[in-house]
Amino acid sequence: xxxxxxxxxxxxxxxxxxxxxxxxxxxxxxxxxxxxxxxxxxxxxxxxxxxxxxxxxxxxxxxxxxxxxxxxxxxxxxxxxxxxxxxxxxxxxxxxxxxxxxxxxxxxxxxxx
Amino acid sequence: xxxxxxxxxxxxxxxxxxxxxxxxxxxxxxxxxxxxxxxxxxxxxxxxxxxxxxxxxxxxxxxxxxxxxxxxxxxxxxxxxxxxxxxxxxxxxxxxxxxxxxxxxxxxxxxxxxxx
Numbered sequence: 359x360x361x362x363x364x365x366x367x368x369x370x371x372x373x374x375x376x377x378x379x380x381x382x383x384x385x386x387x388x389x390x391x392x393x394x395x396x397x398x399x400x401x402x403x404x405x406x407x408x409x410x411x412x413x414x415x416x417x418x419x420x421x422x423x424x425x426x427x428x429x430x431x432x433x434x435x436x437x438x439x440x441x442x443x444x445x446x447x448x449x450x451x452x453x454x455x456x457x458x459x460x461x462x463x464x465x466x467x468x469x470x471x
Numbered sequence: 472x473x474x475x476x477x478x479x480x481x482x483x484x485x486x487x488x489x490x491x492x493x494x495x496x497x498x499x500x501x502x503x504x505x506x507x508x509x510x511x512x513x514x515x516x517x518x519x520x521x522x523x524x525x526x527x528x529x530x531x532x533x534x535x536x537x538x539x540x541x542x543x544x545x546x547x548x549x550x551x552x553x554x555x556x557x558x559x560x561x562x563x564x565x566x567x568x569x570x571x572x573x574x575x576x577x578x579x580x581x582x583x584x585x586x587x
Contacts, residue, residue, distance in 0.1 A: 362513075392575070392576075394578075399580075399583075400580055400581070401475070401477075401562055401564075401578035401579050401580045401581050402514070402562070402578045403578070404575045404576070404577060404578075407575055445513055445514075447513070447514075455516075455519045455526060455527040455529075457502050457504070457519065457566060457574075457576065458504070458516050458519060458527065459504075459506075459514070459516065459564075459576065460516070461506075461513030461514050461515070462513050463511070463512055463513045464512075464513055
């Protein structure tokens, strides 16, 4: 059973068309939730860390929010260069490897001009 | 270096061959992780080092997989007698702190392993 679920799997947006990506997790005891961007053939690039419900972080056209069981990555007026796979990962407050990340499968975002 | 460096970027191995994948973490980073990423999937945890100590190897899929970080810096992931199901991208990540501190992990570009 997946502990981290991302939706949608794929999203196509026209340039300027705002939308949101979702990340939900099932295990209790969240230590931190991370958003990464991954371009084809490259490693994940860190975007945000969120630690507690109600927290929000922004970077350029991206805004990440966190509730008790899910996070949203809002993309405002996207541009073609925002096209990438967006990965969500969580760290749980249990076990010995507290830095271990549990990833979702990602949302593949395509922004066309 | 400026970031996490992995080599080689691409590796083609014949089934049954042994391979070694190298990771140079960011200088001074205590924690080092290896992940495996299959096509169209998110990365899956393999193993974790805090300095030279391998504290968690629960994600290694079989005893053919072995990782080391002898001096607490460079790490090597070795796969013996490779099989086709080992084909994937192997990602290395490092973070500044170890133990209970929660810091962002920086990833390398990965090594794409193809077993033929």
